[in-house]
Amino acid sequence: MSDIRTAAVIGAGVIGAGWAARFVLNGIDVIVHDPHPEAERRTRDVLANAERSHARLTMAPSGRQGTLRFAPSIAEAVAQADFVQESAPEREDVKKALLAEIDARARPDVLVCSSTSGLLPNRLQMDMKYPDRFLVGHPFNPVYLLPLVELCGGKRTAADAITRAREFYNGIGMRPLVVRKEIDGFIADRLLEALWREALWLVHDDIATVEEIDDAIRFGAGLRWAFMGTFQLYRLAGGEDGMRHFMAQFGPALQLPWSKLTDVPELTDAFIDKIARQSDAQAGGAPLRDAERKRDDCLVAIMQALKAQDYAAGAVLAGYEEKLFAAAHEDAGAERETDPTQPLQLHTGRVLPEWVDYNNHMTESRYLQIFGDSSDALFHSIGIDGDYHASGFSYYTVETHIVHRREIAGLEPFYTTTQILDADPKRLHVFHRLHHGRSHDLLASAEQMLLHVDTRQSRACPARADIHERVIALRDAHVHLERPEQAGRHVGVMTAPEIAAP
Structure with missing residues (x-):
């Protein structure tokens, strides 16, 4: 592209x-x-x-x-x-x-x-x-x-x-x-046309209203169609004997005369008025743009759920996101001359409206997300890409310690810096700092320990030689940096007098 x-x-x-x-x-x-x-x-x-x-x-x-x-x-x-x-x-x-x-x-x-x-x-x-x-x-x-x-x-x-x-x-x-x-x-419209013809007959013959037909789809097969097609679903319906059993059991029904797929009701003015009245009643007076936004929100929710399963449209979204992250990291690197002896600035962004609470402050989970995205940016910078993941290798976070300093409001810009504290063939110890994009105030920090993993065997293994060399080069470049005060901290425990203090 x-x-x-x-x-x-x-x-x-x-x-x-x-x-x-x-x-x-x-x-x-x-x-x-x-x-x-x-x-x-x-x-x-x-x-x-x-x-x-x-x-x-x-x-x-x-x-x-x-x-x-x-x-x-x-x-x-x-x-x-x-x-x-x-x-x-x-x-x-x-x-x-x-x-x-x-x-x-x-x-x-x-x-x-x-x-x-x-x-x-x-x-x-x-x-x-x-x-x-x-x-x-x-x-x-x-x-x-x-x-x-x-x-x-x-x-x-x-x-x-x-x-x-x-x-x-x-x-x-x-x-x-x-x-x-x-x-x-x-392909798709031929399938949709078949369903549409049957739906028109059901309304025409007063078997169901437009709302009832839509309910039959959205509460039933429509939910399944979001992730599996008809052939996949019917194969499952055949049980352990699969599609052959399904066809043997239900195939003869295709010869029954109840389907009207080869015919369509005459679209008279009266019939069109009937459909339009029922459709208006179903909409309940909702403005067009409001209905579109509800449709979009529901689609986003389904696609996000499918992304968690890395399946169907969710797998497409996951691949698209990976490209977006890679492009963002490449653009950031091209626009910035990075001094490898200083903490790396690899991730920038702004606080989206969906990330804030009732105070218009970014919620706790988004801090973790930003630090995770910063680690992803680091991985990309050392050569870990989609092909590397597809080969069965990746870094996994095994421990994270976040310290919150200041809040950040919705739509405000931010950036992170990353310092390599230590590394060996299997482990990567990093320290991220989150800064406000304009004031540069320190908002939070995160210390992370990551293990390089063979995902096929679910066990730690050494990183590929070229990846490990880049990690070690960064570690050696950062060795002179002052160790962050928060590194290695445990959760602060208040004493009884402190708890009792006004």
Whole structure:
């Protein structure tokens, strides 16, 4: 993603605005073109929601945000773009005309992706001079949170274009899914359409209201779908004999005539009014942006829970966070000439609103988080990266002693310094100090003992030779530093007279 600095978003409806927000949050400058008079206000509203959600989604430093501006024409929007995302209405004639103009105005090497939810890329690229750089990049709402993006090329799409698109989307925290064959509706929407057809019939025939149907999903299968797909779940339903037993037991039911998947109720005005009335009643008058924020908060909560399991969308989030941390550490190192003989300044940030208590002071758990992030920054600086973790090795904290000095309020900046007290092939003894970002006051300190661990055997082992050499070099560079007064302290115990003192 490093060569994509500027993206053009053509069409700023719900999906286009979501793309703009995801790009901006990942440090990409965005130029939007949409002739709707409310396009800029709506897009900035979506960006505000996205910023709010992103702050809750990950504690990794997000780095520089991209800029957002609006262009009066397609030509101006794509002229400087390194990537183009088209998100116009789902009309083939409209999209073909827009894509032909984009193709004529953008540099020939620039990827052009369409957000279409079902139109065939082979038809959309018909009028393009450079159809090899075009493919579908179909996201899901809200684009700035949900990681899935379906990639589908047409007959004239170059294989390299799909590879480049996959790498780009992966770099901004998404999970690309390449559709093997060009097909109407791709994969996810075909599945959603089947459920939608059955839901419409249930409302049409007065079997259930829209709220009851939604309850049937959100209190049941929807919870499972957050982490396992239908095939995985049905395999488990087959018990020890797995999918074969499930198919033998429930497969014959597929021949029963109760499904209406091949039919759809007529969308008469009366039927549409019925659905709209029930939907309005279900919403209970909640403003749109409030409902969006509730949706986003629930998604963040599920993704955070799945991250703790390193599974499904949570695994994607964990990988994205690791990239954010690595980029933040690299940027910090590039911007700062570090004197290795002094405590290392490797981690900076600000106190997020979610980190504070009723006094607007940062809560105790966040001090530990910051010191943990400081250790992660140290690990990155000595060469421990995702590949090292994947090989089965890492440092684990076995003891931490935090001393609190002063409070810090919400939104205030901070930085930490790290001093290496001692090290050997298996152990790393560090001392972190947390400072206010403006006053430089000492806020807290943390002494930590870490063990290098072979995670496959769950036992301590020597660090890799090159990692150990860097650790020893830092230890030797810090040997002249005064040992911190708090190092080696035990918890202070008050005597009886002190307790009784007024």
